[in-house]
Amino acid sequence: MYTPHTPDEIAAMLAAVGAPSLEALSDPPKGLEIRTPFDVAAALPEAEAFADIARMAEANGASRMISFLGAGAYRHYRPPAAAWFATRSEFLTAYTPYQAEASQGSLQAIFEWQTYMCLLTGMDVSNASVYDGSTAMVEGAIMATHATEKRRFGVSRAVHPLYRSVLQTYAEGMGLEIVELPVDGDGRTQLTGDRAGDLAAVIVQSPNFFGCIEDVAAAAALAHAKGALLIQVIAEALSLGVLKSPRELGADIAVGEAQSFGMPIGYGGPYAGFVATRREHVRRLPGRLVGETRDVDGRRAYVLTLQGREQHIRRELATSNICTNQALCALIATAYLATVGARGLRAIATANLARARMLAGRIASISGFSPAHRAPFFNEFTVRTPEPAADLVRRLERHGILAGVPVSRYYPDLTHDLLVCATETTTDADADRFAQALREEVAHAVAAV
Amino acid sequence: MPSLLFELGARGRGSDFVSDAGRPEQFLDRDVLRDAPPIPDLTELEVARHFTELSHRNFNVDANFYPLGSCTMKYNPKVDEAVANFPGFTELHPLAPDDQAQGALELLWRMERALSSLFGMTRFSLMPAAGAHGELTAMLMAKKYFKLRGESERVTCIVPDTAHGTNPASAAMVGFRVVAVPSTPRGHTDLKALQNRLDGSIAVCMMTNPNTLGLFEDDIVEMTRAVHAAGGLMYYDGANANAIVGLCRPGDMGFDLMHLNLHKTFSVPHGGGGPGSGPVGASKRLSAYLPVPLVSRDAGGVFRLDSGVEHSVGAVRAFWSHFLAVVRAYAYVIVHGAPGLAQNSRLAVLNANYLRAKVKEILTVPYDDACRHEFVCSAEALKKATGVRALDLAKGLLDAGIHAPTMYWPHVVPECLMIEPTETETKATLDGFVETLRELVDLARRDPEAVKALPRRTPVRRVDEAQAGRLANKGIGLRWEPGAQAERSESS
Numbered sequence: 001m002y003t004p005h006t007p008d009e010i011a012a013m014l015a016a017v018g019a020p021s022l023e024a025l026s027d028p029p030k031g032l033e034i035r036t037p038f039d040v041a042a043a044l045p046e047a048e049a050f051a052d053i054a055r056m057a058e059a060n061g062a063s064r065m066i067s068f069l070g071a072g073a074y075r076h077y078r079p080p081a082a083a084w085f086a087t088r089s090e091f092l093t094a095y096t097p098y099q100a101e102a103s104q105g106s107l108q109a110i111f112e113w114q115t116y117m118c119l120l121t122g123m124d125v126s127n128a129s130v131y132d133g134s135t136a137m138v139e140g141a142i143m144a145t146h147a148t149e150k151r152r153f154g155v156s157r158a159v160h161p162l163y164r165s166v167l168q169t170y171a172e173g174m175g176l177e178i179v180e181l182p183v184d185g186d187g188r189t190q191l192t193g194d195r196a197g198d199l200a201a202v203i204v205q206s207p208n209f210f211g212c213i214e215d216v217a218a219a220a221a222l223a224h225a226k227g228a229l230l231i232q233v234i235a236e237a238l239s240l241g242v243l244k245s246p247r248e249l250g251a252d253i254a255v256g257e258a259q260s261f262g263m264p265i266g267y268g269g270p271y272a273g274f275v276a277t278r279r280e281h282v283r284r285l286p287g288r289l290v291g292e293t294r295d296v297d298g299r300r301a302y303v304l305t306l307q308g309r310e311q312h313i314r315r316e317l318a319t320s321n322i323c324t325n326q327a328l329c330a331l332i333a334t335a336y337l338a339t340v341g342a343r344g345l346r347a348i349a350t351a352n353l354a355r356a357r358m359l360a361g362r363i364a365s366i367s368g369f370s371p372a373h374r375a376p377f378f379n380e381f382t383v384r385t386p387e388p389a390a391d392l393v394r395r396l397e398r399h400g401i402l403a404g405v406p407v408s409r410y411y412p413d414l415t416h417d418l419l420v421c422a423t424e425t426t427t428d429a430d431a432d433r434f435a436q437a438l439r440e441e442v443a444h445a446v447a448a449v
Numbered sequence: 450m451p452s453l454l455f456e457l458g459a460r461g462r463g464s465d466f467v468s469d470a471g472r473p474e475q476f477l478d479r480d481v482l483r484d485a486p487p488i489p490d491l492t493e494l495e496v497a498r499h500f501t502e503l504s505h506r507n508f509n510v511d512a513n514f515y516p517l518g519s520c521t522m523k524y525n526p527k528v529d530e531a532v533a534n535f536p537g538f539t540e541l542h543p544l545a546p547d548d549q550a551q552g553a554l555e556l557l558w559r560m561e562r563a564l565s566s567l568f569g570m571t572r573f574s575l576m577p578a579a580g581a582h583g584e585l586t587a588m589l590m591a592k593k594y595f596k597l598r599g600e601s602e603r604v605t606c607i608v609p610d611t612a613h614g615t616n617p618a619s620a621a622m623v624g625f626r627v628v629a630v631p632s633t634p635r636g637h638t639d640l641k642a643l644q645n646r647l648d649g650s651i652a653v654c655m656m657t658n659p660n661t662l663g664l665f666e667d668d669i670v671e672m673t674r675a676v677h678a679a680g681g682l683m684y685y686d687g688a689n690a691n692a693i694v695g696l697c698r699p700g701d702m703g704f705d706l707m708h709l710n711l712h713k714t715f716s717v718p719h720g721g722g723g724p725g726s727g728p729v730g731a732s733k734r735l736s737a738y739l740p741v742p743l744v745s746r747d748a749g750g751v752f753r754l755d756s757g758v759e760h761s762v763g764a765v766r767a768f769w770s771h772f773l774a775v776v777r778a779y780a781y782v783i784v785h786g787a788p789g790l791a792q793n794s795r796l797a798v799l800n801a802n803y804l805r806a807k808v809k810e811i812l813t814v815p816y817d818d819a820c821r822h823e824f825v826c827s828a829e830a831l832k833k834a835t836g837v838r839a840l841d842l843a844k845g846l847l848d849a850g851i852h853a854p855t856m857y858w859p860h861v862v863p864e865c866l867m868i869e870p871t872e873t874e875t876k877a878t879l880d881g882f883v884e885t886l887r888e889l890v891d892l893a894r895r896d897p898e899a900v901k902a903l904p905r906r907t908p909v910r911r912v913d914e915a916q917a918g919r920l921a922n923k924g925i926g927l928r929w930e931p932g933a934q935a936e937r938s939e940s941s
Contacts, residue, residue, distance in 0.1 A: 001789060002524050003796050004875040010796075013803040013876060017819075025819060026798040028697035029667055038695070039566035043786030046528050053780055057537025059552030062545030069542040072767055079466065081493050089511035090504035093525055095852065096722035100914075101907040102847050105507035106721035109500075112454050115928040119487045125927050128722075131578035134767035162767040169740070169763035173589040173623040213481055242473040244483045257767075267553045268543030268768025270578070270724035279924030288722065291917035292926040295909040300450055305917040305927075312614035312858070316627040321618035323581040328720030335500060338454050340466055341490035346473070347465035353477065354470035376477050397546060405544055424467045 060267075066430050067402040068359070070380045070421025071209065072133065072160050072235045072257060073265045077348070077425055082262040082335040091331055096288075096324070100303040101295075106327060107302035110290040113330040116337050120240040121254040122247025123276035128288035129330040130322060133235050133257025134166040136273030137203065139286040139320060140231045140255040141167060141176065143277065144201035146284045146319070147229060147252075152177040154199045154228070156189040158208035160235050161410035167203075187212040187373030187382060191222050199226060201253070205233035206243075210407070210419065211380035212373055213243065220250030229253060237261055237274075238423075239378045241349030246276075253277045262336030263329055272329035283309060286320035351424035352379035359422040362435040368442055372417050380421040382407060387445055389418035392438070399437040451502045455489055455929040463490035506908040507721070508852050514878050516804070518823045518855035518867025519613070519661055521691045521713035523797075528784070529716065529777035538776055543768040547753050553772065554752035558744045560779045561728075567787065568690075568707060569700020570730030574739040575770040580688060582765065583708030583727030584619035584655075589762040590706060590731065590738035591653045591682050592623045597760060603652040603680065609638045611661045611859040613688055625652055632861055636662040636816035644675050651681035658685065658702065659692050659821035661859045661867070663801065673703030682706060682735070690714045691871070692798055692821035695791025705732045715778035726774040740765045796872035797822040800879060804870055807883040811890050815862055823869035825862050832864050837893035839864040841900045844911065845889040848904035851882055 005013075010022060019025040027033070044052060057063075067075055090105060097103030097110075110128045117126035130136050137159075145151050153171075155164060157180050164178075171178055181202070184190045187210040202223040206214035220230040232246040234256030246254035259271040275285060283306065291305035309319045340348060356379045363369050368386030385392055389406035396403040407417035422431070473482050491499075508515070515522035533539075541553055557575055564573045577583035588606075595603045606620035610629045617627040630643045638660065654676045658666045666672065673683045685699040685707035691714045693699075699707050711717045711726035719725075731739055737759040745755040754769065785793065798821050805814055805824045812826040828839040843853030843866065855867040870879055893900045904910060920926035 001785070001792075002526055003793060003872050005796055005799070009876045010799065013799055017799070017802045017806050019802065019819070022795045022799060025802055026692075026696060026795040026821070028693065029665065031670065032697040032701055034695070034697065034701075038787035040563045040787040040790075041783060043789050044783050046526075046784055049780055049784045050528055050532060052783065053532040053556070053776070054535060054537075056552035056556050057532070057535035059555065060537045060541045060545070060550050062542060062549035063537045063540040065549065067542060067545075069544050071544055073543050075540065075542065077466065081496060085497060085500035085504075087530075088500070088504045090507045090509045091721055092530075092718045093510035094507045094721040095515060095517060095520060095522055095719050099508070099843070099847060099853050100912045101844065101904050101909055102508035102513075102852060103506075103721070104908045105503035105505070108451065108453070108503055108506070109721075111928070115453070115455060116488060118928045125924050131582060131724075132766055132768075134764075135578070135582075160767065162764060165764045166766055169589065169765055172762070173585075173592055175624060213477075240483075241486055242477070242482055244481055248483065264539035264773070265542050266539050267541040267545075267550065267772040268770065269766075270726075270771040270774055272724075282924040282927070283922065289921065289927060291921040293913045293917035293920075295912045297910055299909050301909040301912045303912045303914050303917050305914065305921040308918075310614075314618070315614045316617035316621035318614070318618040318621075321581045321585055321615050321622055322579075323615050324579045324723035324725045326720075326724045327722035328718075329724055331721065334454075335496065337488055338491055338496045338499070339493060341458065341463035342460075342486045342488045343463040343490050344466045345486050345488065347470070348467055350473050350476070351467040351470040353473060354475075357476060376481060394546075397549065402542065402545060402549075409544075424470075 062402060065400050065402050066433060068404045068420045068422065068434065069402050071405045071419055072162065073268065074236060074260045074421065074423060075265055075425060076238065076260050076423050078262050079339045081339045082332055086328065086331040086335040091328065097304060100301060104302060107290050109331045109334055110327060111292065111302050113334045114290060116334060117274045117276045120245065121276040122245030123254055124279040125282045125285065126274060126276035127285045128290055128325040130273040130275060130287055131326065132269060132271045132273045134163040136255035136275050137163050137233050138167050138170045139275055140253045141201060142320065143253060143281060143284040144229045144231065147281060148200045150198060150200040151175060152179060152199050154179050154181050154202045156181045156204045158183045158189050158210055159203060159205040159233055160209045163233065186375050188214055188375050189219065191218055199228040201229040201231045203231045203233060205235060207236060207239055207378045207380065210373060210382045211377040212375035213377060216249035216251060231255060236378060238349050238352060241345040242353065243378065258333045261333035263332055270326060270329055272326040272333055284319060287322040288325045348424050355422040355424060355426045356381060359420065359426060359431045362431045366435060366438055379423055380419060383418045383420055385416045385418050386442055388415045392418065392441060395441045396437055401434055401437055451499065453929050454499060457495050457499065458489035458491035460490060462492055513850055513852050514874060514882060515852040516854050516868045516870050516882060517852055518869040519688055520855065521869060521871055523716055523871040524873035525716050525718040526781065529780045532780050533773045533776045538773060551752055554744050556776060556779055557770065558746055558752055560775055561744065563782050564709065564728060564730065567694060568730055569698030570707065571733045572736040572739060572743065573728045573730045574743060575728045575775050576740045576765055577708065577727040577729055578766055578771055579723065579725035580708055580710040580727040581615040581619060583729045584615055585622055586729045586740055586765050587684055587706040587708060588619050588623045588625065590735055593738055593760060593762050594735060595652055603650055605650040605652055607643065607646055607651065607654040609656065609660065610861055612655060612657060613686060616655045616686060636664050637668065638666055640668040640671055643672055647675060647679035651676065651679045653682045653684050655684040655686055657689055659689050662816055662825050663820035663823040664816060664818060665821055669702045677703065688713065689822060692794055694794045695787050696794050700732060705735050711774055711778040716781045717774045717777045724771050724774055726771040726778065738762055742769060793872045800870040800872060800874060804868055804879055808886065811887050823867060825865050825867045827862050828864040828866065831890060831893060835893045835897040837897045837900045839866050842866065842889055845900050845903040846885060848906050849885045851885060
């Protein structure tokens with residue numbers, strides 16, 4: 001156990017308090033005592049707890065399989081340096097940096113995160129991070145309602161379905177209206193029509209859920225012509241290593257998921273969402289912000305700022321209810337970006353381009369398989385399959401391969417589409433095994449018919 | 450002074466990390482490509498020196514005592530870190546088939562059972578990312594509950610004047626109208642005032658128990674009865690749950706909804722402000738509104754992500770939870786068991802009362818009843834006598850290597866310091882804190898200016914918050930910009 005009290009100390013402390021016993025001091029009022037035993041296992045010694053949890057970790061076969069899963073969570077190489085520095089006790093066990101004099105390390109790291117997010121998105125200002133990519137998108141939408149005083153959103157159907165479902169949850173609670181923008185046969189958002197009228201913002205993801213790089217500039221032009229903002233969602237942050245920044249494409253708000261910057265996929269979290277925008281929207285940013293200032297001796301210092309927007313000051317009038325950011329995850333991302341630098345980031349992103357094309361070529365060479373879309377892609381792409389993709393995925397599991405996400409999981413009518421991801425960690429041998437397994441399974445299916 | 454990363458490095462440093470894959474232009478048209486990302490290239494040693502230097506400029510639980518009210522800065526056992534780093538968890542994709550993620554699903558299922566049992570709820574969702582996210586989730590559930598009952602006229606959310614700021618902010622986000630209830634002179638929520646605010650518009654009453662003054666709400670059962678009788682729901686803010694784990698249960702008090710902060714009560718490290726984890730619990734009648742997916746176990750003992758929740762509000766984030774945070778909290782639960790968790794709560798209460806008994810010899814303790822895990826004191830009398838404020842005492846503590854208590858909150862106490870020692874601190878540490886506080890107050894009486902000039906030994910001294918705010922309002926000073934630092938120091 002991790003409490004230090006000896007019986008003598010407890011007795012001395014009770015005497016100082018004037019309480020007859022520990023129970024007398026801490027029992028609940030009469031009538032609220034626990035009457036039924038807890039459904040919690042008896043305490044395990046630390047060594048056994050460690051072993052018990054190790055057993056559960058081992059029981060996740062997917063963690064050891066060759067994986068082509070992406071869709072918002074990406075298995076990348078994580079240079080050990082990033083987590084090594086970022087998870088030092090001094091960062092890991094610190095509190096939120098309200099006391100600036102005692103928190104310059106965390107504050108400067110957040111300031112550096114804000115800077116990295118601005119440099120990569122091309123934006124002027126970034127917040128200190130939010131829960132994840134999906135909630136970043138929601139916060140971006142809320143910013144747009146404040147900026148335009150409108151509550152209607154045009155959201156591309158090619159935005160990650162989980163992100164859209166989170167927006168839908170918030171929208172129902174907050175009275176926002178969602179209009180879906182259809183996807184054309186080429187896997188990209190259809191921007192024709194007059195659906196942008198009276199919108200707070202148009203929301204597109206690029207690269208989108210199907211892997212396609214969208215024409216964000218055209219979407220921005222359309223949104224702006226109708227007085228709406230353009231929010232670009234980036235679920236794969238590594239793409240910012242080679243693709244044009246959201247600002248260059250005309251986006252007003254860039255939101256996304258920074259998991260690819262050094263965070264483990266970890267069965268879905270914790271990750272770090274980012275929200276960056278142009279200077280004019282700075283007061284609409286949700287959550288924490290760190291600013292630069294001086295101390296009384298004139299030394300450069302950092303401090304939480306614009307707290308007048310936040311819940312602990314404004315209560316029900318706050319711009320958001322967010323209280324925490326993802327400081328440690330943002331710090332890992334910051335250390336990752338520092339470690340790989342411009343050169344590494346570009347090289348790793350380029351390797352993703354190369355590996356994904358290598359894999360796409362291997363798959364397209366199999367009879368019956370073809371690319372579902374012609375649009376350019378980063379490290380993910382959709383494959384048209386000769387039989388339902390969900391069936392293939394199940395059968396590939398027996399080969400020790402996670403073949404990707406059957407698109408029908410989220411788009412029930414797209415039964416023969418498989419979303420596949422390759423990263424810098426995908427080897428030629430992985431791709432060969434994948435292609436071989438696909439060949440065998442399709443041949444079996446044909447033989448069975 | 451540490452440089453910023455952007456003031457370090459040089460073009461020509463760094464490495465590729467992967468074998469040469471060519472140039473982006475070989476794979477994509479130029480019109481979608483950017484130039485080289487405008488970030489610095491550093492060597493790993495530069496990165497090491499940088500972050501190690503930054504780390505030395507941080508207080509942290511492994512080095513410093515944090516008597517930080519409402520934040521539960523207990524020690525974070527290192528076994529929790531070790532198990533959260535098992536590759537079977539870190540390399541597990543959230544969209545992996547359930548059959549190949551049985552261990553992770555089992556852990557989530559076990560954690561849900563433990564929390565439901567410990568807090569008297571029917572089910573818990575582990576999905577919310579933080580306490581405030583849990584609150585918002587619960588407000589969405591309440592709103593949908595009333596909508597489906599055809600009671601959309603219920604829009605009032607009652608919060609005590611001592612409530613956390615996230616309570617009214619979360620309620621307002623779903624369109625609830627926030628009504629405050631005052632506290633009694635003894636520091637409890639005023640039952641009569643609460644009853645007077647109940648009418649047909651009541652949706653939810655959000656309560657923290659023990660409240661933020663550290664006092665158990667003796668009338669809690671009467672309050673929940675009154676709110677239920679008026680057709681409203683009771684919401685338990687679990688920020689102060691460290692006082693009650695294993696001792697009593699929000700479900701038994703009559704609460705319908707609640708959240709926990711696993712980073713407080715269950716020892717997930719705070720990480721300098723996140724990630725947290727904010728599970729939401731629901732009573733029987735609210736369980737059908739929890740976010741999806743939940744984890745279920747079939748008769749054959751197979752675990753599944755289960756989206757079959759009848760009236761679910763939907764998903765509140767992508768994927769299923771802050772999973773690696775839940776793993777840490779689960780380790781904490783199983784090394785303690787229910788009796789160990791209860792003993793921790795008792796010792797947290799003992800440490801707080803011991804400090805209360807000592808601190809009241811130095812500062813005013815306005816509600817001098819037995820407290821739970823925390824208590825508040827006031828420097829109002831000291832300020833009148835010497836001009837030294839709660840803020841100055843807080844900064845003086847920093848100078849002595851002790852993190853400041855929570856300051857100026859709750860607002861009902863002038864010059865408030867809120868103190869929560871947690872159960873992991875030794876009596877010697879508590880005695881040292883009391884001595885430091887006594888010396889500071891003595892110094893304030895002799896030489897108030899000396900206290901106002903503290904801290905002196907921290908990496909920086911008091912900072913100009915107003916200056917940062919003025920610039921930030923214009924979107925300036927929130928990031929490094931080439932040459933900007935020089936310009937600003939010239940203009941200021």
